[in-house]
Amino acid sequence: MMQAMYGQYEEDEIDLLEYWKIIWGKRKFIVSSSFLAAALAAVVSLLMPNIYRAEVLLAPVGVEDSKASSLLGGLGGFASLAGVSLGGGGSTEENLAVFKSRQFIWKFIRDEKLMPTLFEDDWDEVASSWKETDIEDQPSLWDAWRLLIDDNRLSTTIDGDSGLITLAVEWTDADLSAIWANKLVERLNQHLREYAITQSKSKLAYLEQELSRTTVEENRQALYGLISQEQKQAMLANTQQDFAFRVLDQASVPDEKVKPKRAIIVVLSGIVAGFLCIIFVFVQEGMRKRKEEMELSHES
Numbered sequence: 072m073m074q075a076m077y078g079q080y081e082e083d084e085i086d087l088l089e090y091w092k093i094i095w096g097k098r099k100f101i102v103s104s105s106f107l108a109a110a111l112a113a114v115v116s117l118l119m120p121n122i123y124r125a126e127v128l129l130a131p132v133g134v135e136d137s138k139a140s141s142l143l144g145g146l147g148g149f150a151s152l153a154g155v156s157l158g159g160g161g162s163t164e165e166n167l168a169v170f171k172s173r174q175f176i177w178k179f180i181r182d183e184k185l186m187p188t189l190f191e192d193d194w195d196e197v198a199s200s201w202k203e204t205d206i207e208d209q210p211s212l213w214d215a216w217r218l219l220i221d222d223n224r225l226s227t228t229i230d231g232d233s234g235l236i237t238l239a240v241e242w243t244d245a246d247l248s249a250i251w252a253n254k255l256v257e258r259l260n261q262h263l264r265e266y267a268i269t270q271s272k273s274k275l276a277y278l279e280q281e282l283s284r285t286t287v288e289e290n291r292q293a294l295y296g297l298i299s300q301e302q303k304q305a306m307l308a309n310t311q312q313d314f315a316f317r318v319l320d321q322a323s324v325p326d327e328k329v330k331p332k333r334a335i336i337v338v339l340s341g342i343v344a345g346f347l348c349i350i351f352v353f354v355q356e357g358m359r360k361r362k363e364e365m366e367l368s369h370e371s
Contacts, residue, residue, distance in 0.1 A: 093356050094349060101348040108344030113337045122241050122330035125248035127256050128320035129236040131163040132313060163236070166315045167227050170238070170259050171220055177212045179258055188247070189215050225255070236316065245325050252322035264314035271305035 094101065169175055180186060187194040190210040195202050201209040219225045228237045240252040275298060282294045308314060 090353070093352060097348075097352045101345055101352065104348045105341045105345040109337050109341035112340030113333070116331050116333040116336045119331045120243045121328040122243060123245040123248045123325040123327075124239055124241045124329040125245075125252040125322040125325055126240075126320075127238045127252045127318060127322045129238060129256065129316040130319055131166070131234065131236065132311075132315055132317050163229070163234075166259070166263055167229075167236070169263065170227060170255070171225070173212075173216050175259070175262060176216050176219060176225075178262075179255065180212060180215050182258075183251075183254070186210060186212075186215060189218060235319070240322070241329065249322040249324045256316060256318060260312065260314045260316060264308050264311070267308040267314065268305060271301055271308060274301050275305070 180189070193202055193210055194200075203209050224241050226239050226241075228239075230236075238252060238256060240248045240255070242248040242251065278294055278298045278301065282291060282298070285291055285294065
């Protein structure tokens with residue numbers, strides 16, 4: 072058994088030596104190809120635009136209905152039967168979903184007139200029009216939404232421990248990335264506040280209609296309580312600027328790029344090219360040996 076193990080070890084050693092001889096014999100090809108790939112990667116990475124990342128740190132603003140709900144006692148059950156929610160705003164996840172929604176992003180792009188900036192290669196600065204005359208070939212709001220959301224130019228992350236939210240904007244212009252980040256938070260709070268005000272008006276109209284219909288004193292008292300609570304929510308929505316998210320740290324103009332990581336791109340390109348060259352050399356050597364074996368078998 073020991074003899075068999077020694078024989079196997081000796082065979083493995085010979086195989087490794089053969090592999091090393093093959094690599095050493097083709098070292099110039101492998102090294103030159105790796106350097107060429109690294110050089111090409113360097114050129115390509117230099118042609119890639121710098122991407123800057125601006126971040127806003129946010130804290131979600133909780134809906135202040137717990138105290139009011141306890142004061143109203145059993146009104147919550149009546150409200151649910153009536154189809155009325157005591158809450159004035161959505162959850163953090165819902166509000167962040169609004170941030171990435173098409174309607175919100177499209178409105179922001181239109182209001183800020185961002186299409187020429189987002190697709191500057193397709194925009195004729197002199198003529199102030201798209202280079203493509205065919206409307207179907209011109210960038211659309213759909214294209215803009217995909218660029219910002221699908222390409223992660225706009226992103227949000229929630230810290231699992233603190234619950235704080237980081238809203239980030241990545242763009243080729245450092246100044247614009249910070250401006251957009253701050254404006255997006257402002258617009259998001261405004262959008263959610265306006266929606267809450269609209270909802271409150273609708274709820275108040277419904278509750279007042281129910282109040283005019285009912286004659287049961289207990290129900291009337293419950294409705295008075297619900298109306299009072301809804302008026303409070305409407306007042307908060309009208310006066311609270313940071314309606315859904317409170318800004319803890321505004322976005323500042325970034326002084327360093329986050330992409331591309333040129334050094335990493337160059338090094339990885341060289342390493343990958345080297346491995347591919349080694350595989351190619353082994354395959355080439357295997358084919359050469361197979362061809363020789365076939366020729367020998369034909370001769371015999």
